[in-house]
Amino acid sequence: xxxxxxxxxxxxxxxxxxxxxxxxxxxxxxxxxxxxxxxxxxxxxxxxxxxxxxxxxxxxxxxxxxxxxxxxxxxxxxxxxxxxxxxxxxxxxxxxxxxxxxxxxxxxxxxxxxxxxxxxxxxxxxxxxxxxxxxxxxxxxxxxxxxxxxxxxxxxxxxxxxxxxxxxxxxxxxxxxxxxxxxxxxxxxxxxxxxxxxxxxxxxxxxxxxxxxxxxxxxxxxxxxxxxxxxxxxxxxxxxxxxxxxxxxxxxxxxxxxxxxxxxxxxxxxxxxxxxxxxxxxxxxxxxxxxxxxxxxxxxxxxxxxxxxxxxxxxxxxxxxxxxxxxxxxxxxxxxxxxxxxxxxxxxxxxxxxxxxxxxxxxxxxxxxxxxxxxxxxxxxxxx
Numbered sequence: 001x002x003x004x005x006x007x008x009x010x011x012x013x014x015x016x017x018x019x020x021x022x023x024x025x026x027x028x029x030x031x032x033x034x035x036x037x038x039x040x041x042x043x044x045x046x047x048x049x050x051x052x053x054x055x056x057x058x059x060x061x062x063x064x065x066x067x068x069x070x071x072x073x074x075x076x077x078x079x080x081x082x083x084x085x086x087x088x089x090x091x092x093x094x095x096x097x098x099x100x101x102x103x104x105x106x107x108x109x110x111x112x113x114x115x116x117x118x119x120x121x122x123x124x125x126x127x128x129x130x131x132x133x134x135x136x137x138x139x140x141x142x143x144x145x146x147x148x149x150x151x152x153x154x155x156x157x158x159x160x161x162x163x164x165x166x167x168x169x170x171x172x173x174x175x176x177x178x179x180x181x182x183x184x185x186x187x188x189x190x191x192x193x194x195x196x197x198x199x200x201x202x203x204x205x206x207x208x209x210x211x212x213x214x215x216x217x218x219x220x221x222x223x224x225x226x227x228x229x230x231x232x233x234x235x236x237x238x239x240x241x242x243x244x245x246x247x248x249x250x251x252x253x254x255x256x257x258x259x260x261x262x263x264x265x266x267x268x269x270x271x272x273x274x275x276x277x278x279x280x281x282x283x284x285x286x287x288x289x290x291x292x293x294x295x296x297x298x299x300x301x302x303x304x305x306x307x308x309x310x311x312x313x314x315x316x317x318x319x320x321x322x323x324x325x326x327x328x329x330x331x332x333x334x335x336x337x338x339x340x341x342x343x344x345x346x347x348x349x350x351x352x353x354x355x356x357x358x359x360x361x362x363x364x365x366x367x368x369x370x371x372x373x374x375x376x377x378x379x380x381x382x383x384x
Contacts, residue, residue, distance in 0.1 A: 001046075003139075004028070005081025020045045026136070027070075027079040030056070049079030049132075071129050075108045078132035083140045083255075084276055086269040095233040095240075101266065106276075110263030113278065119261060130278040138286065141275045144255065145186075145290060150383050152186040153374045156291035158307050159195025159298030161265060166221030170198045172329065173298050174213065176363050177202030181251060183371065188291060190283075191256025191274060192265045193226035195298045197235075200254050200270035204239075207248030216242055226265055235269050244272070259283045288314060293377065294325035294356075294370050299333045308340055315353035325356040325373050327366050334359060 003024045004010050010028065013020075019041040026048045030037065034056035042065045049070040052060065061067055071078055089106040101107055116126045145152050157177060163170050173195050177187050181203040189196040201220070205213045216238045223230040244252050249272075256271030261280040277283040288295065288311045295311055297304060308326070315323050326344070328334040334341040341359050348354035358369050 003081070007033075014040065024048060025050050026081045027077055049077065068132075071125070074129055075105065075112045076133060078129045078136065080133070080136050081140065083137065083144060084274040086267070086271065086274065089267060089274060089276070090232075090236075090269060093232065093236070095236040098229050098233045101232060106263075106266060110260050113260045113263060119280075134277050134279050134282055137275050137277055138282070141255075141257075141286070141290070144273060147186075151292075151381065153184060153293045153378075154188060154291050155180055155185045155293040155370060156188045156287060156295045157195065157199040157298060158190065158295060158300060158304050159198075160300035160304055161190075161192050161194040161196065161262075162225065162301070163194035163198065163299065164224040165197075165217070166224055169195070169299055169330075171217060172363065173198035174202035174205075174217065176296065176329070176366060177254075178206050178213065179363065179367055180370065181206035181254070183367070185293060185370065185374075186253065186255065188255040188257060188287065189271070190287060190303075191258030191267050191271055191276070192262065193231070193268060195300060196256065197268035197270065198298075200256060200268055201238075203254040204244065204252050204270045205242065206251045207245060208242060212242055232266055232269070239269060257283055257287045284310065289320050292320065292322040292324050293374050294327060296327045296329055296366060296370075297334070298329045299337070301338075305338060305340055308344065312344055312347065312353075315356070316347070316351060318352070322377065323353045323356060325358065325369055326353065327358045327360070327369060329360065329363075329366065331359055331361050 001022050001024050003026060004013060005026045007028060010025065010033070014036055020037065021041040022044040024046045028050045030050050031053045034053050037056060038059055042060050042063045045065045047060065047065060047067045049068060051070060057067065090104050092100060092103050094100040116123065121127055145154060157173060159173060177199045181187055187199055187203050189199040201216070205216065219238050220234050223234040225231065252272065254271050255273045255275060256267055257275045258267040259277045259280045267274055267276060284307065288307060297308060311326055314320050315326065328341050345357060348357060356373065360366060
């Protein structure tokens with residue numbers, strides 16, 4: 001079915017003489033569009049959270065359309081037609097006044113989520129609104145994973161939220177992400193601070209020099225962790241000093257997938273696209289599922305270890321149709337500090353994904369492994 005998510009797209013659709021039969025209209029203000037709508041065939045059309053004048057609403061229902069009414073009193077749209085951007089989530093933030101974050105849409109949604117019971121809201125309407133929102137985010141996310149008619153080479157970098165700016169691991173993740181972006185990979189992360197932020201910082205600087213990245217990392221290190229009062233302000237300082245240039249926007253495109261379950265950790269503002277969910281379980285499983293080009297595990301704690309074995313389960317049973325690389329950055333960390341790799345290697349014995357496991361300290365080795373695998377994957381897909 002055709003999806004229409006803006007008034008401009010609706011006008012173009014109707015001006016081309018196309019009907020609205022079996023068309024989905026999503027989250028639109030249609031009070032002024034009544035006559036145009038009623039001149040069209042509405043058989044099988046669907047209105048998701050659209051505002052219609054009473055006469056038009058009654059008529060479209062009588063003519064066989066399905067109408068999902070809008071919700072009221074929410075700081076978010078359950079029927080949104082696109083992913084978030086940092087500019088949208090951080091609207092109103094003033095770096096000179098870090099406390100202004102509390103007035104941003106991101107913070108207001110988190111405050112609303114907390115006031116309605118957090119992960120266990122007692123209201124069925126609240127849970128319904130959240131599920132519809134997350135479904136809309138997933139729908140918008142699927143559109144992003146195709147670029148110019150071809151599936152993107154999606155690679156995820158996982159790692160701890162407590163990884164500090166200024167640490168060698170942070171720089172290593174940023175440099176790896178920048179190198180992968182320059183090779184055409186589409187980088188995704190859990191969208192939060194630490195290693196996740198380093199991923200998107202690297203992609204942000206994919207079109208800039210080593211000296212510029214070095215300078216930016218020095219600025220960020222002045223507020224090392226997300227609990228520092230200037231953590232977000234320093235990020236916006238870097239964005240303002242080294243903005244995305246038009247010729248680098250495609251190169252520096254990346255996706256963060258955070259959750260309001262961890263809303264005390266603001267989403268990092270270097271991801272150009274943000275798929276923020278209420279349901280963390282949907283977000284985590286979905287993040288690993290879309291990373292068919294491979295997953296790189298930088299040092300992390302319990303959450304990262306959980307993701308390792310979620311990913312291992314997908315590969316072990318081949319539940320997503322692609323057995324993709326699981327790459328561990330840091331030999332000592334993954335064999336001694338968090339001795340996950342030996343167990344995983346043992347679990348993988350006799351299975352296809354055993355040959356896609358890699359434990360290394362070498363960024364070049366990671367890049368070569370991902371390039372080789374994705375070339376094979378493109379060949380299987382018939383991608384030129």
